[in-house]
Amino acid sequence: xxxxxxxxxxxxxxxxxxxxxxxxxxxxxxxxxxxxxxxxxxxxxxxxxxxxxxxxxxxxxxxxxxxxxxxxxxxxxxxxxxxxxxxxxxxxxxxxxxxxxxxxxxxxxxxxxxxx
Amino acid sequence: xxxxxxxxxxxxxxxxxxxxxxxxxxxxxxxxxxxxxxxxxxxxxxxxxxxxxxxxxxxxxxxxxxxxxxxxxxxxxxxxxxxxxxxxxxxxxxxxxxxxxxxxxxxxxxxxx
Numbered sequence: 001x002x003x004x005x006x007x008x009x010x011x012x013x014x015x016x017x018x019x020x021x022x023x024x025x026x027x028x029x030x031x032x033x034x035x036x037x038x039x040x041x042x043x044x045x046x047x048x049x050x051x052x053x054x055x056x057x058x059x060x061x062x063x064x065x066x067x068x069x070x071x072x073x074x075x076x077x078x079x080x081x082x083x084x085x086x087x088x089x090x091x092x093x094x095x096x097x098x099x100x101x102x103x104x105x106x107x108x109x110x111x112x113x114x115x116x
Numbered sequence: 117x118x119x120x121x122x123x124x125x126x127x128x129x130x131x132x133x134x135x136x137x138x139x140x141x142x143x144x145x146x147x148x149x150x151x152x153x154x155x156x157x158x159x160x161x162x163x164x165x166x167x168x169x170x171x172x173x174x175x176x177x178x179x180x181x182x183x184x185x186x187x188x189x190x191x192x193x194x195x196x197x198x199x200x201x202x203x204x205x206x207x208x209x210x211x212x213x214x215x216x217x218x219x220x221x222x223x224x225x226x227x228x229x
Contacts, residue, residue, distance in 0.1 A: 003159065031215065043206065045216035056215045091160065103148055103167070103210065105217060107160035 002026045006092050006108035013082055014116055021077045021111045023092030032075045033093040033105060034067065036060070043091065049075065082115045089113075118143045120209050122220035129197050130228050137192040137223050139207030149190040150208040150217070151181055160206065166190065177201070199229045 005024045013019050025032050034046040047057045049067050066078045075094075079086055089112050093105040123138045141147065151163040164175025171183040181192045190207060207220040 033215065035217075035219075042221050043208075043217075043219040045218070048215035050215075058216070104150075104162060104165060106162070107152070109157065109159040 002106075004092055004094055004106050004108035006090075006111050008111060009109065010112045010114070012114045012116065015084060016081050019079050019082055019113065021079075021090050021092075021113070023075045023077075023094075023108055024073055025075055025092070025094030026096075026106055027073070028096065029094035029106070030097045031055075031095040031105075032067075032069070033095075034077045035091040035093065035107075036088040037091065037110075038085075038088040046077070079113075082113075084115050087113055087115045118209065118211060118218050120207055120218050120220040122205075122207055122223050124223045125221065126224045126226070128226045128228065131199055132196050133227075135192070135194040135197050135201075135225070137205055137207075137225075139190045139192065139220055141188050141190070141207075141209045141218070143188075143209065143211050146212045148210040148212070149181075149183060150210070151175065151179070151190075151192050152206045152208060153203045154206065154222075155203045163192070163205075197225075197227045199227050201225060202227045 007022045032049040035043050037043045045058050047061045048055045064080050068076050089110045091110045092108045095105045096102050119142045121140045149166040152160040153163050154160050163179050164173050166173050166183045174180045179194050183190050205223045208217040210217050
C-alpha cells in the first residue's frame with residue numbers, strides 16, 4: 001500500500017534556527033497538508049496546499065512558516081526562526097483529487113521537532 | 117468554532133472485552149467523519165469513515181462506528197478487542213467546503229493479554 005513518508009523522524013535544532021521538514025506524498029495525490037501535535041495536545045491543522053498554492057491555513061500558520069513543493073515529489077514545511085513552542089510532532093498528509101479515496105487524508109509517521 | 121471531543125483519554129481492557137470509544141463534534145453543517153489509529157512508531161492509519169448513507173459503518177480490523185446525527189456523535193466500537201489493538205485512536209471531522217480535519221485529543225487504548 002502506498003505511504004506518505006517523512007524525513008527526518010526526529011529533528012533537533014537550536015532556537016532561532018531554520019528547519020525544513022520533508023515529506024513525500026503518495027504519488028498520484030494532488031492535495032497536501034501539514035498538521036502538528038504538541039505533546040499532550042490535539043493534532044492541529046496547519047495548512048493545505050493544492051495546485052502550487054496554499055488553499056487553507058490556520059491561525060498557527062503565521063509568517064514564520066512556509067510550504068513548498070520544490071519538485072514533483074517532495075512537499076516541505078519550513079520554519080524560519082524556530083521557537084521553543086514549535087517543539088511538536090509534525091505530520092504530513094496527502095489526498096487524491098478524485099475517485100474512491102477523495103477527501104481521505106493519508107498521513108505520514110511524523111517528524112518530531114525538538115527546539116532547544 | 118468547530119471542535120471534536122473524545123471523552124476517554126485512557127482505556128484499559130482485557131482481551132475479548134468489548135470496546136466503545138466516544139466521539140462528539142460541534143458543527144451544524146454537513147460533515148465527513150473519520151476514525152484513525154496510530155500504533156507505536158507508525159503513521160496514522162484510517163480505520164473507517166462516514167460520508168453519507170448508512171450511519172453504521174464498518175472498517176478494518178473488525179471495528180465499526182455509528183453516526184448519530186441528532187447527538188453529533190460518531191462512536192467507535194469493537195465487540196472483542198485483541199492485544200494487538202493496543203494503540204492510540206483519533207476521531208476527526210471535516211466540514212464540507214474545507215480541507216482541514218479537526219481532531220479529537222485521542223484515546224490511548226491498552227489491551228491486556
